[in-house]
Amino acid sequence: MITIENLNFGYSEKRILSISHMEIKEKQHLMILGKSGSGKTTLLHILGGLLKPAQGKVLIDDTDLYQLSGSAMDKYRGQNIGLVFQKAHLISALTVKDNLLLAQYFSGIPQDKGRIKEVLDTLNLGEKLNSKVRQLSQGEQQRVTIARALLNKPRVLLADEPTASLDDDNANSVIQLLKEQAENNNASLIIATHDQRVKDAFDLQLNLNEQ
Numbered sequence: 001m002i003t004i005e006n007l008n009f010g011y012s013e014k015r016i017l018s019i020s021h022m023e024i025k026e027k028q029h030l031m032i033l034g035k036s037g038s039g040k041t042t043l044l045h046i047l048g049g050l051l052k053p054a055q056g057k058v059l060i061d062d063t064d065l066y067q068l069s070g071s072a073m074d075k076y077r078g079q080n081i082g083l084v085f086q087k088a089h090l091i092s093a094l095t096v097k098d099n100l101l102l103a104q105y106f107s108g109i110p111q112d113k114g115r116i117k118e119v120l121d122t123l124n125l126g127e128k129l130n131s132k133v134r135q136l137s138q139g140e141q142q143r144v145t146i147a148r149a150l151l152n153k154p155r156v157l158l159a160d161e162p163t164a165s166l167d168d169d170n171a172n173s174v175i176q177l178l179k180e181q182a183e184n185n186n187a188s189l190i191i192a193t194h195d196q197r198v199k200d201a202f203d204l205q206l207n208l209n210e211q
């Protein structure tokens with residue numbers, strides 16, 4: 001379970017977020033909605049342990065995220081949180097396998113080719129293991145970023161605008177894929193979007209325009 005308590009965040013003087021209490025229970029999935037600039041990415045970064053709030057708490061199960069020291073936070077994130085960023089951040093000259101081996105290395109989890117193959121297979125990318133990233137389509141590259149986020153079997157899967165550059169069919173299938181993968185891994189899925197096409201896909205919604 002993820003619990004947010006008395007969260008306040010601003011960049012310099014400007015207040016961006018204020019959430020007094022919110023719970024995302026086991027197996028619940030949350031969609032963060034809001035217009036451009038409303039703070040969706042900021043909230044995802046706070047939930048991912050990347051941006052310390054000025055005030056308030058984020059608890060993942062019993063772990064109070066911002067009570068962890070810098071290195072403990074990095075370790076916790078590497079082991080428990082999966083992040084799908086707005087941009088792919090893949091190394092295009094390397095193969096899919098090498099990108100994923102590097103991700104395991106930087107997350108501080110054991111380099112495990114079996115897990116890489118397993119995750120790629122579930123995303124229908126098994127045959128692309130030895131392809132260079134630059135030889136993949138945009139949709140395939142995006143699925144590699146989802147694979148990367150799942151390598152550590154995260155408790156929490158965070159995705160920032162995962163459907164922004166996709167057509168209707170691909171937008172729906174990426175949402176289904178993320179939900180399916182979160183369920184297979186018993187993870188909570190939290191996505192940020194301003195994509196009206198996918199707004200009905202999630203029961204739990206937080207609209208930052210209404211703060």
Ligand SMILES: Nc1ncnc2c1ncn2[C@@H]1O[C@H](COP(=O)(O)OP(=O)(O)OP(=O)(O)O)[C@@H](O)[C@H]1O
Pocket residue numbers: 011016034035036037038039040041042043194
């Ligand atoms: N590093 C930063 N320093 C100062 N202001 C920032 C910084 N990052 C974001 N902001 C401001 O904070 C606000 C929220 O930004 P954020 O990226 O969280 O919005 P968003 O809802 O994800 O937007 P979008 O849908 O356009 O990606 C914006 O007004 C933005 O200009």
